[in-house]
Amino acid sequence: MMEPEESQPLLSHRRTHSSPPPRITIHAGMGVAKVVKMVAKNYCKKCCSVENLKERVPITNWLPKYNLHTLQCDLVAGLTVALTVIPQGLAYAKIARLPTQYGLYSAFMGCFVYCFLGTAKDITLGPTAIMSLMTAAFAYSPVENDPTYAIVLCLLCGCVQFLMGVLNLGILVNFISYPVINAFTSAAAITIGFGQVKGIFGLTDIPRDFPHMVYETFRKLPETKVWDMTMGLICLILLFLLKVSFVSSTKEIVETLLCVKVCRYIVWLTGTAANAIIVITAAGVVAILRSQDINDAISITGDIKAGLPPFRAPSFSVQNGNDTISAGTIFSGIGAGIGIVPLLGLVELIAIGKAFARQNNYKIFPNQELIAIGIANILSSFMSSYPVTGSFSRTAVNSQSGVKTPASGIVTGAVVLIALQFLTPLFFYIPKAALSAVIISAVIQMVDYKIVKKLWKANKIDLIPLFVTFVSSLGVGIEYGILIGVGVDLLLLLYPIARPKIDVSELGVVVLKVDQGVRFPAVDFLQNTVTEAATIQGDKLRSVVVDCTYVTATDYSSVQGIIELIAEFKRKDARIVFACLGTKVLDTLQDRDIPDFLVSSTVEEGCKFLQDELSPEFGDLGKSGETTVVVPPDYSGIRL
Incomplete structure (x- = not known):
């Protein structure tokens, strides 16, 4: 017997760094064909290197160190996860609005692929609640029980993710903040969980959008089927109790008696296999x-197509009566899902992977994960799957089961295949209420209400994208809520750029200090702020010094704005001095040959110049249109 313990991964804790490719020397007179040939040869040599192979096929890192003890750990973990994924797969197919067997069709290929290409030992790929919900939102076929849209979405999702991985676009996940991800996940969990209330109470004809779902569910409560409600509530209570026993049994307690260890292991195994036991x-x-002729008391799953799905390319057409739905119609029907679903799959996978990588002391690599999940979805589409990604609940079970390597996925996938081939007739009797209870117990842990208190203490501004994402996801739909949340996130990110902080002070002369680079969104704001600070009577301006210590970047629009600002001050008999310019910014401004451009190395020197050297008539500042240096001649970086 093996009790759960903190596992030590065989995966490498650091990425293998490939040696740099040999430098290519191009001489004058070399032909284009020869240059292209040299570049192609160098690229191929890099791609075919052993180091690159280890990066792209991570199994080559841990397989040479595989041993019998590791195999035992992976077998136990794989079997345990299989007992979880089978009932979950059957349940998630309902969320995706597909026949029940498609949940199992989606549960094995990803496990096989990730074993070879994944960088995390704990992650297990397969159907998830969020991917099922996204499939229902973007890939619902007009033909009842037709999976074509979902399978095509799976293929497109895989192609997009694979392309993103090849182009090293895993960085895109960094532009979705934790509050947005958290709010989206919580809203999705509430939508999915409440959507299963109808299964618990035996209700029918409940709409899928959340506001109408809530209204219709409460309106139809008098139609509740007592047997379904009894079955559903009992399953929920038992699942809760079994999950509590699972948590308590995984705490590290030093025991010496073998019988105590065996009992703890049995309790732990019961908790991890709770879904399968209940179903x-x-x-x-x-x-x-x-058997007692009570046939219609409890709603059941019914017939499930037996056997393995055929390995074939996805169909890009659907027969709807006498009409044929073409590929173009399918693509337009999926619409924005072509971009949203792959990105959400990546976000879910990386969020889970990073959490367990920190817990178990190893690293994951987003670009390689993109390649792994992309190939998994592409191959899964050939097995009639809908989009898959990493599952939080099953990854937690995998980790707690003592998994050592991604090889446990082979065991999980094999068990799912055996279930499809031999056990599907037994699934006929599974109550819908039990599957609804499995879904509710799986998604309820995804609701994180404690994040509000944490954000309130850390940074209150982060509550804005959190609440906007949460409310919009429930109000207008999960698929649009995440887009709205990302949009609000980007606005909050760009706002300081468009409205940089400008401190105004008096050192005998008005001094304005800009706290960051000046980019095109901030041009009008900078102009207005400087002008307002310099205005004394009516339209009359007084001279000012702009402290540019923290201005490290400019662009074409901001340079144009500075030119207009200088010209406006000159028209109104005033001057503006730019102090503490960095060499890079100064070079950019000097290259434009800006008329009447005044610079100083320090704020004090700029103020002294305006106080001592400028008469009301401006004295002699040199020829109009020239750059004037108002500091000692040794000012570094100046070019006249």
């Missing part, structure tokens, strides 16, 4: 009732 028991109850 099997509920199906047994239904079978007993039916």
